[in-house]
Amino acid sequence: MNKKIQQIFLVIISTILLCFSLLPINTFAEEKSLIQENISVNTTQLQIKIASIDEETSKLIIGEEITSLSLNGYLDNLIKYSNDSNASYTLEEVEDNDLINLSNYDSTFKPNYVVTLSYSNDVGELEYKKYYLSTSTSKTSTEPIISPLAIDTIFDIASFSLSLSEYNKNKTFWNGFWVVADGAAVVFPGVPAVSGVKRMIEGSTSVLKPSLAKGVRKYSALQNISAPSNYKGSGWERHHIFEKRFASKLGTTSGKMLAIFIPKYNYHYQITQRMSKKIPWYEAPFKTKTQIIQAHIDAYGELWAESGFADEYWEFLYKFSKYKQYD
Structure with missing residues (x-):
């Protein structure tokens, strides 16, 4: 396939995606049931x-x-x-x-x-x-509202074209990942693109790579995904990137919140303890949404710094949390 044909192919793909973006929200809605018209929800x-x-x-x-x-x-x-x-x-x-x-x-x-x-x-x-x-x-x-789908994803038509190009160049590397990749970052459907993820994955084959192979997903969706291979004899847990105890403060639910696999050994303990100190449970009712989000950003940043800025897993979560997207 020559370069001109490739360009035509990418334009066709982009047009199809644009058409999908205009379909009713029920076409794509994950974790949402169909709503009948003229029915009020109390x-x-x-x-x-x-x-x-x-x-x-x-x-x-x-x-x-x-x-x-x-x-x-x-x-x-x-x-x-x-x-x-x-x-x-x-x-x-x-x-x-x-x-x-x-x-x-x-x-x-x-x-x-x-x-x-x-x-x-x-x-x-x-x-x-x-x-x-x-x-x-x-x-x-x-009142139920049926409106056009607003695609809350990071990739647009242009970056999706780049994603196909990057994928075709690095099929061996990207196969198995639940991602769309562009030249600078990895884009997860519906969640932020984090700059430098490819480099992070290449530097961390034992933690970040297997975690991202399973994806960053809503917690309810991640529950149906099998965990990566065993890690240091202790396995993995599903980790709310923003703690589930703040779900009501953030205006969401535990199941809708974004989550990632995290090793039981050391990693999950570190962030849990850090957040317990950042916002003790008995002080949580007095914290604002802004304060809660910033506490997570600070906690991940501190853990990354304490690793000598060498642990790609903490780097990823720090950069991810800075986008402030929790569901």
Whole structure:
């Protein structure tokens, strides 16, 4: 096939892709069921305002959560994902003394519950925190919308053409990868392209390469994918690139969040411990979406730096997290 025919072929492929991009969203929707027209969807949301008194500033700090869970369900999840053996809570109705005390800080905040959290401090000792909760429920009604598909992928028509070219030049290298590759990066359908991935893979055959051969996918999809070959006798785990305990804060669900295979030995432990220190579970309700995302970027960056900037796996996750795409 000469160069002119190749160019014509690429134009045809590009045109086909463009046509697909205009099809209804249901054609491509992963993890989404078909929606019938003219049917409203009602959901009940629980709004939780969480307040504590800052001992240093003597000010009332208020965080907010919106969840489809009950209050106990939300607190149960907080404990479940805490990675803290001492994590527990007691929930009680607020007392008049508490209301009088809080009115000195903020007369507009009217809690109806008090929750006491038990947790491990930095040296493993048991400590307690008292929070005040104000809860309210609301129902939201959404009409189904059928709209053209907005392809939330990184590659466009031009880079896809380059991807075919790069693939044809390096078939031996790229075969087996769930990727579309261009000359500078690897592009995963629906997730960010990270510059220099080919170089990272070539430098890390034991961790990054087998992980990316399985792909960066939604956690629910990765659950149906077999793990890479055993790693140092301990195997692999499926790792939410942004921790699943922050799903509600990020406005998503655990199953929709992007995940990657990670070695059980050392790697998963390192990032879990690092994030536990960055955002202790009992402080999570007061963190904003921006703070949560930045904490992950910082954690991956620190682990990469601590490897002497030599570990391609941490480099990949650091650069990936900087795109701030969690689902």
